[in-house]
Amino acid sequence: MVPLSWYIMLSAALFTVGVVGVLSRRNIFIILMSIELMLNAANINLVAFSHYLQSLTGQIFTIFVITVAAAEAAVALAVIILIARNRGTLYVDEFNIMKG
């Protein structure tokens, strides 16, 4: 049997990869995809606990996480289209309109 701790370690490692992606990359698309990586890491954690506690609550929560991720991806991409239309660049360190 696969121990529960293995799933938690995998979820933590995947979450960390997502965090490093958000903090390091300049391209806005890679940052958004790293956010999706983090959400998937949380999903793995939830489903693992749902299996090991013999409860369906974890899977219900995962359905809602996937739903929110879909809505967030749609709105975030609409905002990126606007930024590309108005600012002309897709690199986050060039969004410096608020810098003093």
Add this chain to the structure above:
Amino acid sequence: MGSQIIFFYFAVVILATAIITITRRNPVHSVMFMLILFFHIAGLFVMLNAEFLAAVQLIVYAGAILILYLFVVMLLNVDRESTAPRANRYWPWMAGFGLLIALEVILLVARGSFPQAAGQTMQQPAGIGAKDLGMLLYQKYLVPFEIASIILLVGLVGAVMLAKKSTKE
């Protein structure tokens, strides 16, 4: 033993494709590797007796969200991808801190004592499958279900409102 080997394969491919995803120069390549990642996460869900969630993951994440990303990436194609620096100035610090956090969590979990006997039986849990998920969604978790539908409506209307061209008379 067999399930451990399968889990090991899924885990290695998931982590490898995740690291490859965040290091590609071309966002289209990143999306392709994320597709492989989502397939393997769905495989993990099947291993955890969550077949409905595996199907939902493939249909929604791999089949809708990634396609949306792909369309927008291809629409906003940037020519500077081949020469622009990929990461900002602090990426070694971020990678180091990330490694530190991951090692800390893995150490904590490996030293902790999980009740190995909890729920590790091979028997099917009391309620699995789409029917039982549906019963829960419509009885116990009805309010979050309705709120999720409102979230989707807001996302739909918001995305259209934000991205449409304004027609000034």
